[in-house]
Amino acid sequence: xxxxxxxxxxxxxxxxxxxxxxxxxxxxxxxxxxxxxxxxxxxxxxxxxxxxxxxxxxxxxxxxxxxxxxxxxxxxxxxxxxxxxxxxxxxxxxxxxxxxxxxxxxxxxxxxxxxxxxxxxxxxxxxxxxxxxxxxxxxxxxxxxxxxxxxxxxxxxxxxxxxxxxxxxxxxxxxxxxxxxxxxxxxxxxxxxxxxxxxxxxxxxxxxxxxxxxxxxxxxxxxxxxxxxxxxxxxxxxxxxxxxxxxxxxxxxxxxxxxxxxxxxxxxxxxxxxxxxxxxxxxxxxxxxxxxxxxxxxxxxxxxxxxxxxxxxxxxxxxxxxxxxxxxxxxxxxxxxxxxxxxxxxxxxxxxxxxxxxxxxxxxxxxxxxxxxxxxxxxxxx
Amino acid sequence: xxxxxxxxxxxxxxxxxxxxxxxxxxxxxxxxxxxxxxxxxxxxxxxxxxxxxxxxxxxxxxxxxxxxxxxxxxxxxxxxxxxxxxxxxxxxxxxxxxxxxxxxxxxxxxxxxxxxxxxxxxxxxxxxxxxxxxxxxxxxxxxxxxxx
Numbered sequence: 001x002x003x004x005x006x007x008x009x010x011x012x013x014x015x016x017x018x019x020x021x022x023x024x025x026x027x028x029x030x031x032x033x034x035x036x037x038x039x040x041x042x043x044x045x046x047x048x049x050x051x052x053x054x055x056x057x058x059x060x061x062x063x064x065x066x067x068x069x070x071x072x073x074x075x076x077x078x079x080x081x082x083x084x085x086x087x088x089x090x091x092x093x094x095x096x097x098x099x100x101x102x103x104x105x106x107x108x109x110x111x112x113x114x115x116x117x118x119x120x121x122x123x124x125x126x127x128x129x130x131x132x133x134x135x136x137x138x139x140x141x142x143x144x145x146x147x148x149x150x151x152x153x154x155x156x157x158x159x160x161x162x163x164x165x166x167x168x169x170x171x172x173x174x175x176x177x178x179x180x181x182x183x184x185x186x187x188x189x190x191x192x193x194x195x196x197x198x199x200x201x202x203x204x205x206x207x208x209x210x211x212x213x214x215x216x217x218x219x220x221x222x223x224x225x226x227x228x229x230x231x232x233x234x235x236x237x238x239x240x241x242x243x244x245x246x247x248x249x250x251x252x253x254x255x256x257x258x259x260x261x262x263x264x265x266x267x268x269x270x271x272x273x274x275x276x277x278x279x280x281x282x283x284x285x286x287x288x289x290x291x292x293x294x295x296x297x298x299x300x301x302x303x304x305x306x307x308x309x310x311x312x313x314x315x316x317x318x319x320x321x322x323x324x325x326x327x328x329x330x331x332x333x334x335x336x337x338x339x340x341x342x343x344x345x346x347x348x349x350x351x352x353x354x355x356x357x358x359x360x361x362x363x364x365x366x367x368x369x370x371x372x373x374x375x376x377x378x379x380x381x382x
Numbered sequence: 383x384x385x386x387x388x389x390x391x392x393x394x395x396x397x398x399x400x401x402x403x404x405x406x407x408x409x410x411x412x413x414x415x416x417x418x419x420x421x422x423x424x425x426x427x428x429x430x431x432x433x434x435x436x437x438x439x440x441x442x443x444x445x446x447x448x449x450x451x452x453x454x455x456x457x458x459x460x461x462x463x464x465x466x467x468x469x470x471x472x473x474x475x476x477x478x479x480x481x482x483x484x485x486x487x488x489x490x491x492x493x494x495x496x497x498x499x500x501x502x503x504x505x506x507x508x509x510x511x512x513x514x515x516x517x518x519x520x521x522x523x524x525x526x527x528x529x530x
Binding site: 049050053055058082086087089091094095097100101103115118119142144145147154156167176179191198199232237242244246248251253277 | 396424427437440443460462509512514520
């Protein structure tokens with residue numbers, strides 16, 4: 001029987017008012033402006049843009065503020081918002097080789113054209129809390145260095161000159177899939193996988209990438225190249241019949257260089273994992289690249305022995321909006337479901353007690369019999 | 383306006399800071415009558431990358447864009463603008479400039495007073511950025527081992 005239950009409207013309305021109040025916090029503390037979030041919590045903004053799968057710094061900042069800094073909630077808000085917007089087409093593929101570099105490093109070549117550019121990195125900091133940051137920071141002038149002409153050759157191209165690495169990914173003529181239009185279907189192409197990984201939960205993908213390093217599907221990765229910076233976005237305007245630049249976005253690209261594949265026909269060569277994400281999101285890009293490589297197991301003829309190689313396991317559980325939806329739905333009223341479970345467990349308990357009683361009585365009977373036998377034996381002995 | 387000039391104009395306007403564009407527009411002191419043919423409309427585009435950096439295209443995320451099409455009342459010229467983001471005022475201004483620049487009487491003024499200065503600002507900003515980043519370039523040196 002289905003029982004409709006009404007009520008709770010007042011409690012819900014008041015809970016939301018209380019939420020708004022708690023979000024605002026003490027009124028004696030200045031309210032947080034969106035510009036402050038965009039400028040000073042920019043990596044949180046980048047994470048929300050990535051997993052919300054929408055590049056818009058101000059919307060991501062608004063989502064972070066509204067979510068009280070709960071980034072998964074903010075990602076949820078951004079995903080919900082994007083469904084209200086019409087899709088107006090696609091950009092032409094961004095050209096990472098023309099990036100305005102903010103950071104570019106390679107762990108495989110010390111001296112490579114363009115050099116190792118550290119950029120604004122946490123690497124080599126001592127991870128000591130800085131009490132000075134608790135107040136206003138002093139303004140200091142930045143040192144400036146000589147600008148090298150833009151010759152940031154891709155590490156994969158250096159290796160490709162000798163034919164020592166597989167070439168860039170090909171789809172064999174297939175049109176790139178779009179998971180915002182087509183439901184996920186397994187097995188999937190590398191294009192679909194890379195799109196799903198780009199919006200995947202950073203923590204989940206980080207853990208899976210880590211698992212491959214620890215031996216669950218070893219791929220022997222090297223960070224061939226990581227680059228962070230701005231690229232121009234081009235869009236085709238049908239009325240004009242040509243593409244125009246419509247702005248710039250910041251992205252992070254990671255090229256993992258992994259150990260060999262080859263066959264009787266193909267000489268041994270390095271394989272690759274690729275990660276491309278929004279903003280300055282180095283850990284995410286590296287995790288995507290590690291997972292991309294691990295998930296190519298089938299394509300490269302490797303044994304599938306570990307979770308990180310299992311496409312359905314990885315992709316179906318990487319979306320934290322889906323994950324949080326299903327986990328958190330457990331909070332919703334399940335009164336009727338639970339009532340039936342309660343009835344069921346009571347019935348089972350009754351049956352169990354009955355069975356136990358029966359066992360006890362049988363056991364007693366047995367005991368008596370044995371007693372009798374014993375006495376019998378004794379008597380017979382007598 | 384040639385295709386190349388129009389692509390340049392649109393790119394510069396798309397990358398410009400809203401406040402800077404507004405300032406240059408005010409200084410231009412042109413106030414043409416125009417009607418909006420389409421938009422302003424905010425929506426999404428799928429942003430594509432290349433697999434492996436240079437391979438086939440794939441979608442890796444979406445971005446907000448705003449677009450508008452305007453027609454100038456006097457000349458009938460049609461202007462388009464598509465920018466990343468949701469700044470409808472800026473997009474409208476860009477479309478009007480695109481329409482005006484098709485008129486030989488305004489073209490030179492627009493390029494001289496708006497496009498070229500904005501381009502210069504962008505270039506200066508980029509150079510400063512590149513120089514700051516260049517200061518973080520690693521200079522490797524080898525330590526003498528002292529055993530020779």
